[in-house]
Amino acid sequence: MRFKSQSNLMEYLLLIFFVVFIIVALILFITWWQVTQLGMKKSQEIEDRALSLTKEILINGFFVKEESVFDDGKLTAANTTIKCEELKHILGEGWFMKIKTLDESVIPCNEDNYPDCNYWEFCVQDNPASIYAIPVNIYRRVQDRYDLGVLYVGVYYEKT
Amino acid sequence: MIEVYRIFQLIFGVIVSFFILYFLIQYTSNYAGFQGNVLKTDILKSFRDEVSDVYTTGVYTNFTLFSRYDFSSCAINTTVHGVPEIVCDFAVSGIPITTPLLLCPGKRVFLWRDSVDLGWYKLFYVQAVPDMTLIFVPMDDSDEVWNLMRTLVSHLPDTSDPRITVNIKYDFCDGEPLKVCGGSSCEKEDFLKVIENVRAPSLRKCEHLPQRGRVITFSKSCESFEGICIEPPLMSGVGNAYISGTRRVFVYKDPIDLIALIIGYTKKDVFGITRAERVFDYKNKFFSEMISKAARISSERMKLIENFVPGQDECEANPGLKNCYCKDVYRELSDVLHTVSQIADSDYNSFQDMVKLSETLSHANELYQVLIERGCEYEV
Numbered sequence: 404m405r406f407k408s409q410s411n412l413m414e415y416l417l418l419i420f421f422v423v424f425i426i427v428a429l430i431l432f433i434t435w436w437q438v439t440q441l442g443m444k445k446s447q448e449i450e451d452r453a454l455s456l457t458k459e460i461l462i463n464g465f466f467v468k469e470e471s472v473f474d475d476g477k478l479t480a481a482n483t484t485i486k487c488e489e490l491k492h493i494l495g496e497g498w499f500m501k502i503k504t505l506d507e508s509v510i511p512c513n514e515d516n517y518p519d520c521n522y523w524e525f526c527v528q529d530n531p532a533s534i535y536a537i538p539v540n541i542y543r544r545v546q547d548r549y550d551l552g553v554l555y556v557g558v559y560y561e562k563t
Numbered sequence: 564m565i566e567v568y569r570i571f572q573l574i575f576g577v578i579v580s581f582f583i584l585y586f587l588i589q590y591t592s593n594y595a596g597f598q599g600n601v602l603k604t605d606i607l608k609s610f611r612d613e614v615s616d617v618y619t620t621g622v623y624t625n626f627t628l629f630s631r632y633d634f635s636s637c638a639i640n641t642t643v644h645g646v647p648e649i650v651c652d653f654a655v656s657g658i659p660i661t662t663p664l665l666l667c668p669g670k671r672v673f674l675w676r677d678s679v680d681l682g683w684y685k686l687f688y689v690q691a692v693p694d695m696t697l698i699f700v701p702m703d704d705s706d707e708v709w710n711l712m713r714t715l716v717s718h719l720p721d722t723s724d725p726r727i728t729v730n731i732k733y734d735f736c737d738g739e740p741l742k743v744c745g746g747s748s749c750e751k752e753d754f755l756k757v758i759e760n761v762r763a764p765s766l767r768k769c770e771h772l773p774q775r776g777r778v779i780t781f782s783k784s785c786e787s788f789e790g791i792c793i794e795p796p797l798m799s800g801v802g803n804a805y806i807s808g809t810r811r812v813f814v815y816k817d818p819i820d821l822i823a824l825i826i827g828y829t830k831k832d833v834f835g836i837t838r839a840e841r842v843f844d845y846k847n848k849f850f851s852e853m854i855s856k857a858a859r860i861s862s863e864r865m866k867l868i869e870n871f872v873p874g875q876d877e878c879e880a881n882p883g884l885k886n887c888y889c890k891d892v893y894r895e896l897s898d899v900l901h902t903v904s905q906i907a908d909s910d911y912n913s914f915q916d917m918v919k920l921s922e923t924l925s926h927a928n929e930l931y932q933v934l935i936e937r938g939c940e941y942e943v
Contacts, residue, residue, distance in 0.1 A: 411568060419579050426587070451612070459618065459619060464686065469943075476867050476868055480861070480862075483863060484863045485859065492645065493646070544868055545868065547885070
C-alpha cells in the first residue's frame with residue numbers, strides 16, 4: 404500500500420514535470436519563431452527600401468529634368484559638389500546609385516570632361532546589396548538630345 | 564475517508580497550477596504589449612510607404628489605419644546626423660522618413676502631394692491632414708490679405724472627390740461661421756470662387772466653432788485671437804504669424820510656412836510645445852536643407868553649361884545660333900544660386916535673413932524665366 408502510494412506520487416510528479424516542460428518548450432519555440440520572422444522581415448524591408456528609393460530618385464529634382472528623365476548637367480554637378488554624407492542626410496544611409504548610358508565604354512563624369520562622358524555614381528561601396536536596375540532617359544543639355552541609360556539603385560545589407 | 568495522498572495531490576496541484584498560471588499570464592501580457600507595439604510600428608511603416616507612393620506618383624489617397632490605436636502623439640523630428648524620423652510617445656526609437664511630409668495625425672488622414680515652385684527647382688512634399696474645417700477671419704480686406712488667402716487655399720487639399728473619406732472644408736467667419744456655400748462650409752474650388760467674387764472684412768472674432776474647426780485670422784495687429792493669426796506680409800512676401808498659447812513669433816517667407824502652422828495648429832504635447840511649432844521647425848530645417856543643396860547643384864550646372872553657350876559676339880555674328888544671349892544670364896544665375904545655397908539654411912526665425920532669402924529666390928526665379936524665354940532652359 405505504501406509503495407503503491409509512492410508510485411502514484413512519482414507518476415504525478417513526472418506528469419507535472421512534463422506539463423511544465425511542454426509549456427516552457429512552447430514559449431521558447433514562439434520566441435524563436437518571432438526572432439526568425441524578424442530576420443526575414445529585415446531582408447524584406449531592405450528590398451522594399453531599395454524599390455522606394457528608386458522611385459524617389461526618379462522624381463528627385465537634384466538629378467532629373469522631369470520624371471524618369473535625368474539631366475546630365477545636374478548629375479555631373481551633383482557628383483562634383485555634393486558629398487555622399489550630405490546626400491545621406493536627405494535620402495538615408497546605406498544606399499548607392501549609378502547611372503550609365505548604353506555605350507560600351509565607361510567614362511566617369513567630372514567638370515573637366517563634361518559633356519563627353521557617360522557614367523555617374525553616388526555613394527558606391529564594395530558590399531553586397533539589394534539592387535534595382537531600370538531603363539531611363541538622360542537629357543544631354545549641351546547636345547540637346549536624349550540618350551538611353553540604365554539606373555542602378557541599391558541598398559546595402561550591412562550598414563557601413 | 565480521503566487519503567493523505569489525495570490531499571497532497573490537491574495541495575501540490577494548486578501550488579503548481581498557481582506557478583504555471585502566473586508565468587503564463589506574465590508572458591502573455593508581455594507578449595501582448597510587445598505585439599501591440601509591433602503592430603503600431605507596422606502601421607507607421609505602412610503609413611510611410613503610402614506617403615512615399617503619394618510622393619512619387621502624385622495620386623492622393625486616404626489612410627485609415629491610424630484609427631486602430633492612438634497615434635495623436637506622433638510627429639516628425641529632424642535629427643542631427645540622419646534623416647528625419649516619425650517619433651511617437653509609445654515607441655523607443657523613431658521611424659526614418661525621407662519623404663518631405665507635413666503631418667497631423669488623426670483617425671483617418673488624407674494624403675496628397677503639393678509642391679514649392681522656385682522656377683529653377685520644384686520641391687514636392689506630402690500633406691497628411693485629418694478631417695478639419697478651416698475658418699478664415701480676414702479682419703481687413705486689403706489686396707495682400709486676399710492674395711494671401713487665395714494662395715493658402717490653393718496649397719490646401721481638395722476633398723470634393725466622393726471617394727475621399729476625409730473632409731476638409733473652408734468657411735468664413737464673422738462672429739459665427741458664415742456657411743457661405745449654400746448654408747454649409749465649402750469645398751476648396753467653391754471657396755476659391757467665393758474669394759474671387761466677395762471681398763468683405765470680418766468685424767468680430769469667431770465664436771461657436773464647428774467640430775474640428777481651425778481659426779485663421781488675418782490682421783495687421785494680432786493681439787487677441789484664437790488659433791492662428793497672420794499679419795500681412797511686410798517686405799518681399801515676408802511677414803509674422805502667431806499661434807495662440809505660445810508667445811513665439813513665426814516668420815513666414817512662403818505659403819508653406821503658413822501651411823505648416825495650419826496643419827500643426829494649437830494642440831500641445833506633454834512638454835507644452837504646440838504641434839504647429841514642431842511642424843514649422845521641421846519644415847524649415849528639412850526643406851531648407853533640400854533647397855540649399857538643390858541650389859548648389861544648379862549653380863554648378865549653370866557654370867558647366869555657360870562654357871558651351873555662345874557669347875554675345877558670336878550671337879551677333881550668327882543670329883541663327885541656338886542658346887543665344889544666355890551666357891551672361893547663366894553666369895549671373897550661377898552666382899545668385901550660390902548665394903541661395905549659402906543663405907537657405909540661415910536662421911529661419913530672423914526676419915532680415917528671411918527677407919534676404921526671399922529676395923534672392925525671387926531674383927533667381929526671374930533669371931531662370933529669362934533663360935526659358937530665350938530657349939536656353941526648360942520649365943521644371
